[in-house]
Structure formats: structure tokens, C-alpha cells
Amino acid sequence: MSELPEIFRVWFFVAGIMALVGLNAAFSVWLERKVSGHIQRRIGPKEVGPYGIIQPIADGIKLMTKQLVVPAKADPLLYRLAPALTMITAVMVFVVIPFGPALVAVDLNIGLLLIFAISSVNVLALLMGGWGSNNKYAVISATRAVSQNIAYEVPMLITVVTMVMISGSMNLNTIVGQQQNLLQWYIFPWNGSILLPVSFLIFFVCAMAETNRAPFDLGEAESELVAGFHTEYGGMGFGLFFLGEYGHVFVGCALASILFLGGWQCPLGLLPGIHWMLLKTYLLVYVVMWIRWTYPRTTIYGLLNLSWKVMVPFSLAILVLTAAMLKVF
């Protein structure tokens, strides 16, 4: 990559990231419908293309042909900006995610920090969408989403601090580089702190809650709030929220695989590359879907209790323990 002029490299990565976000959303929707189908002992989509693989693209075309309607009393600027903002945050974090030894758009030293800085803006997009559409359900949903995101950002960041302490770097490529084979993955307790599996669990649950996925999808609780913050959205406005959600799920799972499962490294140390990264990430995406179709939605109290009473104390304990272990050994 380095021998190309900078401008080509930028265009290459812009096109690649945009394609990845779009195709990831299409593939994730298809996977989600297939997984949910088989868990309910149905087949899922099967008519459009082989095994229904083109179904999400057909859905996307349908969404794009729909008229964009702005509700009469909505805030036109916030209403239009919200879906774009959620999409922007989803796309921007891809900039620092390493897909291969050299396949990273910007090899930033503070990549981890950048991801959390940008993805926390996503909650603002939900708030804007909920507030801007002037709908009581959307506002309730937006407030819920904000309280939920703040509650889960705390344990997630504490866990990430633990990981930064162990790896000694915020550069995602460096963190991946340290986990050269299965035994060196940071999910295993002998690599720095005996509670690393618990750290992984906390990180994964928080990532799921951050992306508003079931069983934490209180932001779009269909049975209570119609569709939550995107109640008033139709056509591609809704489509962008949808794309953004799957983009965030992908980023969350990619981060979990980078921090704990060795990113683009092979478990046996052979042939590292993008295929391992995608394999691990989509395995985690599958687990997210599996969880979604297993558990019913939690209550808002149960959700916040889980964060403040379980996740935060546990992650703090792990942080202190890890610091002590790093000092002693």
C-alpha cells in the first residue's frame, strides 16, 4: 500500500469502507433473518437469489424508491441530520480498525480512543432523531437510549482501560500484533490478569447494549414505543438508521475480536490476514444475533441495575486487580 500516492490510498480506503459498511449491513440483515428463522425452526428468506442472499439488496432498493416525508411539526434540520449522523459515526470508526497487517486506513496511535470518542456521538444522533421528529414515543425512546448508552459506556471504558494497561498501547494494530497465536490471545487468564474472560464478557455485553441490540433494545421497544426513535422515519431515513445499527454491531464485534481474540492473527500463527478478522467478527456478530433471538427484552430498571450494580463494580475490581498483578509480576 505504501508505494501508492497518498491520494489513491485515501480513495481506495474510502471506497472500501463505504462498500464494507453497505455490504456488511446487507449480509447482517440476511444473517439475522436466517438465524432468527432457524431458531424458530423456519427457513427465513429463500426466494430472492440463492438462499435469499439478494433479499436485503431488494429491500434496500425498495427503501430508496420511497418518498421522504418530514412530519409537519418536526424540527426539519435535526430530523434530517439524525440518520446521517448515525451513519457518519458508523463509517468513521472504520478508519482505524485494522483488517490486516497493512490493511488499515490510518494507523493511529490513539485508535482505541478515537473509536470510543466517535461512537459515543452516535447517542447524540438517536437523541436528535427522537427529539426532532416531535413524537412522544420517539422522545421517550431517545431519553432511554441516552441513559442506557451512558450507563454502559462506563464499564466498557473501564474494561478498555484494563486492556490498554495490559497491552501498553492504544494502537489497535499493535494490540493485534501482540496476540500472535491462540495462547497469546487476551481472552485467556494467563495473559496479564486472571479475570480476562470476565473482562471479555463485560466488554461484549456492553458493546451489545451500546448498539441498542436486543435484549437491550429499550430504545426501540416495539411493544411499548411503536419503533422508538425512528418511529417517524420512513424510506432511506429509516434505512440509514438500520445501516448504522449494523455498522455499529460490526464495529463492536470487530473491537472485541481485536482486543481479545487476536484480530487478523491466525489461532495457529499461520497466514494472518483479513479473512481471520472477518471470520472472528462475524462469529461474534452471529453470537449477538443468537442472543437477540433467545432473550426477551429487559426492563429499563433491570438494564440500569445490571450496569451500575454488576458491570461497573466488576470492571473496577478487574481494573484494580490487573493493576496489582501487572505491578507484582
Place this chain on the structure above:
Amino acid sequence: MNSYFKEIYDGGKSLVVGLGITFRYMIQPVVTLQYPRQTVKMAPRYRGHIDLVFDAAAESGNKCIACGMCQRNCPSGCITIKSEKPEGAKKKVLTGYRLDFTKCSLCGLCVESCPTEALEFSKEYNLAGFKAEDYVFDLLKRCEERRR
């Protein structure tokens, strides 16, 4: 303090059990029927519209003796029989059996009253059409078609 950890442990265990159940369901074969491509085999006592029993032994292909019992018994009056007695023949011959299925209530009195058991319920349920005439069946013709 003890109950706090016990709750977390029990809660986590129940979540894992739940995941196990859904995973088992996921790898089991699907139970749905892909309708237009696959169809259900109808139960033997399913009541579709009535049909003349095909009888290979009879010259006419059916067992009907054109007595008109079904037509008289039908509470909705949806059966119309035409018959004639050819020159020199001893028995009447069925020349037309018209069933107006739009009026039929599937009571089955025609099938019960038939002295020669010439009527049966068909197993047809894919009956969708655009006009009322689609549901006027010529049962004699259907019976003839089965001969071929």
C-alpha cells in the same frame, strides 16, 4: 453480599441454559412447509366440494343412477342433475351434474343420501378465483377427465 453473587451466578447460568435451548432449536430441521412448492397431504375426512366417485367397472365411469336424491336433499339447492333414458334402455343415464359451489355449505347430505355411494368429498382446497362462475363445477366432466 452472598446473595449478590448467587444472583449473578444463577442469572448467568439461566442465560446459558437459554442459549443452549435456542441453539438446539436452530440445528433441528425446519418444521414449516414451503406452501406453493410443497403441499400438505389432506386428511382422509377432509371435506372439499363433492365429486363423483370414479368407477372403472361401470361403462359410464360413475356409479350414479340419476335417482335425484342428492338434488332433493340438498338444503341449499346447489345440485342440478340432468338425465335421460335412451331408447330401449332400462335405466336412466346421467348426462349432466352441475354443482354450484358458491351456495354449498358442505353439509354432506348429498353424500349421505346417495343410495349407490356415487359421491365423495374431494380433497381440493386450492380454490381461488375471480368470478362466481369459477365455482360452478361440472362433476360429470371432472369424472370423465379422471378416466383418461
